[in-house]
Amino acid sequence: MLIAPRVELLDLKMDPFGAPSSLHPTLCWDNEDVVLVDAGFPGQLKQLREEVERAGFSLERLTRLILTHQDIDHIGGASALLVLNDRIEVLAHEQERPYVAGEKRLVKISPERMEQLAERLTTPIDAFTNARARVDRTLADGERISYCGGIVVIHTPGHTVGHISLYLEASRVLVAGDALNVVDGRLVGPNPRLTPELDQATSSLTKLAPYDIETVVCYHGGLYSGDVNARIAELAGEATPGD
Ligand SMILES: [Zn+2]
Numbered sequence: 001m002l003i004a005p006r007v008e009l010l011d012l013k014m015d016p017f018g019a020p021s022s023l024h025p026t027l028c029w030d031n032e033d034v035v036l037v038d039a040g041f042p043g044q045l046k047q048l049r050e051e052v053e054r055a056g057f058s059l060e061r062l063t064r065l066i067l068t069h070q071d072i073d074h075i076g077g078a079s080a081l082l083v084l085n086d087r088i089e090v091l092a093h094e095q096e097r098p099y100v101a102g103e104k105r106l107v108k109i110s111p112e113r114m115e116q117l118a119e120r121l122t123t124p125i126d127a128f129t130n131a132r133a134r135v136d137r138t139l140a141d142g143e144r145i146s147y148c149g150g151i152v153v154i155h156t157p158g159h160t161v162g163h164i165s166l167y168l169e170a171s172r173v174l175v176a177g178d179a180l181n182v183v184d185g186r187l188v189g190p191n192p193r194l195t196p197e198l199d200q201a202t203s204s205l206t207k208l209a210p211y212d213i214e215t216v217v218c219y220h221g222g223l224y225s226g227d228v229n230a231r232i233a234e235l236a237g238e239a240t241p242g243d
Pocket residue numbers: 071073074178219220
C-alpha cells in the first residue's frame with residue numbers, strides 16, 4: 001500500500017502465534033536507491049517478492065536493507081534475500097550488529113522458542129538457528145542517511161539494545177519498528193512481553209518528540225496517523241518517573 005509519495009507499506013502474512021497477523025516492512029525509494037526496512041521471518045521470501053513487485057520493483061532492484069533490530073521476524077528473511085541479491089548494502093545500529101551478524105546469540109530466541117516458531121511456519125529449523133546477515137554499515141543515533149529524501153536514525157533502545165526508528169524527512173513518515181505498535185486502531189507502546197527493558201523503551205519514545213510525524217508505520221499493527229506527536233508524548237509520559 002502506498003502511504004506517501006515513494007513509500008510503501010508491505011504486508012507479510014503470518015500465523016506463528018495461533019492467530020493470523022501481518023508483518024509490515026517498509027519500502028522507500030528515490031531515483032537511485034530502493035530501500036527495504038526489515039525482512040520478515042525465514043521462509044517469507046516468496047511473499048516478500050510478491051509485495052515488492054506489487055510496489056513496482058523486483059528484489060533484484062533493492063539496493064539497501066535497513067534492519068531496525070535483531071529480532072527473528074525482522075532479520076529472518078535477510079539471508080535468503082542476500083543470496084538472491086548480494087549487492088544489497090545492509091545497515092543496522094552499531095550495538096545491534098554483533099547479534100545480526102551472528103557473533104552473539106539473538107537475545108530473545110531460545111532453542112525451544114525457535115523450534116516452536118519454525119514448526120508453526122513450516123520452515124526448517126536451520127533457517128531460524130542460522131538467522132543472521134552481514135552488516136555492511138553501522139548506524140549511530142542522530143545520523144542522517146541521504147537517500148529517499150533523507151532518513152534520520154533515531155536510537156530507541158529498550159525493545160533491544162540497538163533498536164532504531166527511522167524518520168523519513170520527505171514524507172514525515174516514522175518507521176517505528178517495534179518501538180510502537182498499533183492494536184485495535186490505537187497507537188500503543190512496545191509489547192511488554194517481548195521488551196526486556198520496558199521502562200527504557202518507554203523513555204526512548206521521548207526522543208521522537210522533535211520530529212513532525214504525519215504517519216507512523218508499526219511493524220506489528222501497521223499504520224497510524226492523525227494526532228501522532230500528541231499520542232507519542234502521552235505514551236512517553238507513562239515511563240516510570242526517574243528513568
Ligand atoms: Zn517484531
